[in-house]
Amino acid sequence: MKLKELESCLQCVEVFKSPKVKLEQYPTSPHIASRMLHTIDTRYKDLDGCMVADLGCGCGVLAVGASLLGASMCFGIDIDKDALDISYQNSCEYELKNLELIQMDVTKLPDAQWNQLFDTVIMNPPFGTKRNRGIDMLFLKTGLNMATRAVYSLHKTATREHIRKKTKEWGVNMEVISELRFDLPSSYKFHRQQSVDIEVDFIRFSFPSSHLPIKCTEKNYLLLKK
Amino acid sequence: MKLITHNMLTSKSLKGVNVGFPLKICATEVKEVAVDFNPEFVTRMIPKLDWDALCQAAESLGCLNDLPRSVNPNHENDEEFLKKAHHVLLEVEVIEGELVCPETGRKFPVNEGIPNMLLNEDEV
Numbered sequence A: 001m002k003l004k005e006l007e008s009c010l011q012c013v014e015v016f017k018s019p020k021v022k023l024e025q026y027p028t029s030p031h032i033a034s035r036m037l038h039t040i041d042t043r044y045k046d047l048d049g050c051m052v053a054d055l056g057c058g059c060g061v062l063a064v065g066a067s068l069l070g071a072s073m074c075f076g077i078d079i080d081k082d083a084l085d086i087s088y089q090n091s092c093e094y095e096l097k098n099l100e101l102i103q104m105d106v107t108k109l110p111d112a113q114w115n116q117l118f119d120t121v122i123m124n125p126p127f128g129t130k131r132n133r134g135i136d137m138l139f140l141k142t143g144l145n146m147a148t149r150a151v152y153s154l155h156k157t158a159t160r161e162h163i164r165k166k167t168k169e170w171g172v173n174m175e176v177i178s179e180l181r182f183d184l185p186s187s188y189k190f191h192r193q194q195s196v197d198i199e200v201d202f203i204r205f206s207f208p209s210s211h212l213p214i215k216c217t218e219k220n221y222l223l224l225k226k
Numbered sequence B: 001m002k003l004i005t006h007n008m009l010t011s012k013s014l015k016g017v018n019v020g021f022p023l024k025i026c027a028t029e030v031k032e033v034a035v036d037f038n039p040e041f042v043t044r045m046i047p048k049l050d051w052d053a054l055c056q057a058a059e060s061l062g063c064l065n066d067l068p069r070s071v072n073p074n075h076e077n078d079e080e081f082l083k084k085a086h087h088v089l090l091e092v093e094v095i096e097g098e099l100v101c102p103e104t105g106r107k108f109p110v111n112e113g114i115p116n117m118l119l120n121e122d123e124v
Helices: A005-011 A031-043 A061-067 A082-094 A135-146 A159-169 B039-048 B051-060 B079-090
Strands: A051-055 A073-078 A099-104 A119-125 A147-156 A173-185 A195-206 B024-032 B092-100 B107-111
Touching: A031 A119, A031 A147, A031 A173, A031 A195, A051 A061, A051 A135, A061 A073, A061 A082, A061 A099, A061 A119, A061 B107, A073 A082, A082 A099, A099 B079, A135 A147, A135 A159, A135 B039, A135 B092, A147 A159, A147 B024, A159 A195, A159 B051, B024 B051, B039 B051, B039 B079, B051 B079, B079 B092
Parallel strands: A051 A073, A051 A119, A073 A099, A119 A147
Antiparallel strands: A147 A195, A173 A195, B024 B092, B092 B107
16 A cells, blocks of 8 residues: 555544543544554565554554554554544444454553564554653553564654663664654643644664563553552 | 454453453354455464463354364464364454453453453452
8 A cells, every 4th residue: 555545544534532631642643653654564564464453542543554554463452442432433434354452451461461472563652741651661661572573652752862771671672763743733721832843753663583571570660650 | 352352361460360361251242254364374373372262262152163172283284274263263253242250250341342351440
């Protein structure tokens, strides 16, 4: 599928009607989602025929796109029922037969449950700026344990050095594919400006051949009070 | 919820639960969908699955048919076997029902094909 075709397909994906601040819900725009997925598919061949998970899938734009690009199975996982309902509508709208949705808390996945069960994990995680500091790294770590080929994720550029340090510690390779400007429309009432531009890295994480799953000892430390 | 998904879910996070697998399926609506057959994908998934749990789940839904109870070591060349596995894994979907923890009986609802595995604070 060509990039333009993918983008126009994803334009029709339904998004949040009333995004929840606590969960940092904001949709991945069709423009960004299509470019991410197209790169994953054409440059790295990490979608076609693959077992894919979208962590914190929200309305499912990445999961829908991954299914459209030939993932054998794609799992969209989210904590929020309202978001999953929209994902479900999208899945029906596109008549996808290989997209599964699960309501669960990604940050509370039991250790080792899905270790290396998936080929590829894609995500636009919460950035951890709304009294949930560290949640972005928890998503990343969970994804790294689940995948055998690669994890694709979006992170605030300001956290790049921290992520580099952590991935080095975990023995994981990190490649910043592109720097994006995320134009967050003022979807929340407390946003004073019309829109907020933030710098975001699109990153590919992959594994050296001798890689073992990461121990999740930091999990409790990272989990924050509600 | 396809049976491949059922094979991935546990109630292990519940307080006091050791294994929490496999979850019992109580389905009120099941449907079959046609999914493109990809032998390479099915072959790759088989070693990652709990085959006994898959057979049990299929049997409880009455769709085991003649799927062998054990995996033939040469399965990657056995197209007929792979097609049966494909059907059970990917084409049978629980639309409405419940998943039940084998140790505590805690029920996890499945609505519109989406299992809800969330736990309350006091359950973990």
